[in-house]
Amino acid sequence: MVEAITPEELADKQDADEEFALLDTRPESSFESWHIHGATNVPFGPEESLSEDDAEAVASMLDGTDEVFTICAKGISSSHFVDELEAHGFENVKVVEGGMEAWSQVYERVPIETSGDAELVQIQRRSKGCLGYLVGSDSEAAAIDVSRHIDEFRDAAAAHGYEITHVFDTHIHADHISGGRRLADELGVPYHLGDRARKRGVEYEYDAIGRNEVVRVGEVDIKAVYTPGHTSEITSYLVNDEAVLTGDTLFVDSIGRTELEFGDEDVGKGAEMQYDSLHKMLMSDPDSVVVLPGHVTVTEDGQFAHGHPAAPIRSTIGDVRRELDVLQLSEAEFVSHLTENVPEKPPNYETVIAINRGVDEPEDEEEATELELGPNRCSAP
Numbered sequence: 001m002v003e004a005i006t007p008e009e010l011a012d013k014q015d016a017d018e019e020f021a022l023l024d025t026r027p028e029s030s031f032e033s034w035h036i037h038g039a040t041n042v043p044f045g046p047e048e049s050l051s052e053d054d055a056e057a058v059a060s061m062l063d064g065t066d067e068v069f070t071i072c073a074k075g076i077s078s079s080h081f082v083d084e085l086e087a088h089g090f091e092n093v094k095v096v097e098g099g100m101e102a103w104s105q106v107y108e109r110v111p112i113e114t115s116g117d118a119e120l121v122q123i124q125r126r127s128k129g130c131l132g133y134l135v136g137s138d139s140e141a142a143a144i145d146v147s148r149h150i151d152e153f154r155d156a157a158a159a160h161g162y163e164i165t166h167v168f169d170t171h172i173h174a175d176h177i178s179g180g181r182r183l184a185d186e187l188g189v190p191y192h193l194g195d196r197a198r199k200r201g202v203e204y205e206y207d208a209i210g211r212n213e214v215v216r217v218g219e220v221d222i223k224a225v226y227t228p229g230h231t232s233e234i235t236s237y238l239v240n241d242e243a244v245l246t247g248d249t250l251f252v253d254s255i256g257r258t259e260l261e262f263g264d265e266d267v268g269k270g271a272e273m274q275y276d277s278l279h280k281m282l283m284s285d286p287d288s289v290v291v292l293p294g295h296v297t298v299t300e301d302g303q304f305a306h307g308h309p310a311a312p313i314r315s316t317i318g319d320v321r322r323e324l325d326v327l328q329l330s331e332a333e334f335v336s337h338l339t340e341n342v343p344e345k346p347p348n349y350e351t352v353i354a355i356n357r358g359v360d361e362p363e364d365e366e367e368a369t370e371l372e373l374g375p376n377r378c379s380a381p
């Protein structure tokens, strides 16, 4: 019987800076497109056996590291790899239970402080860098940008003593399957999307929220701030005058890309809208307003590009106004910057958008996982 650790235990070890080796047995192409920080690729199939030479190569790679973990897509090949290593005398080798599929479901709940009364919890999906939120007040809460693992949001709300009374999405996401509509349906509460979502062919009923409309949750006002550019319907949510949930319009160290909806030909049109949304809408908020983005960039090596998992990913309007280079550009410079630097497309984004518009559906959990694999790619370079 192969010994295992859970992905959560692996996350804790990462956060504690413990020393260990992590051997990823997936094919090189899968590893290159997405892997856990610090992992080493040792491709190994479920039918393969380890030769004496291979075992020696692994031993020299480990260089005396005491703790060794193996991981693959689902934990099957990597369990077999543990067996093979043990047959060659390796000790203290464990498989990461459920592999990358389970790793993609590791979440952290991070309280966010503001100067006011709203209670905010950032729910971080560690592998992808997706950030969802609970905005709570007086035992009520809104859940915003909910992932498809809706129990993470239900459990977080229960742990904080909130009842979820409203669910919001900032926009039709391209990098992950939203759980917003399903959560709202299960709870029998409104599901809000910007009113322009209808024009993108959304096929289900939702509670359209218009420009500057306010929804009250407990004692807190959540105001829809229309910030098109990343998409045509994207809406930021201003919580009192304490915090603004910016979705993929503004991140703590970058801004959202603008060509996923508008296409490479119309990237300029999206960029012009994005410029206005940033400068006329978001930057007109007071300096003290806390910026809470929909994503944090995850590097090719699997690390948060800014901050650390389980620590708040946040900035303020004043800080981003002063520090973000892209916000120092003139409109013409800004538009050519976005037009000339189009990043790699997120995997499967057209299918993910179709699912989030309600016109397609993943066949099963396996397909949903497959569609979402890899880090988010929502920001402009």
Ligand SMILES: [Fe+2]
Pocket: 171, 172, 173, 174, 175, 230, 248, 378
């Ligand atoms: Fe997005």
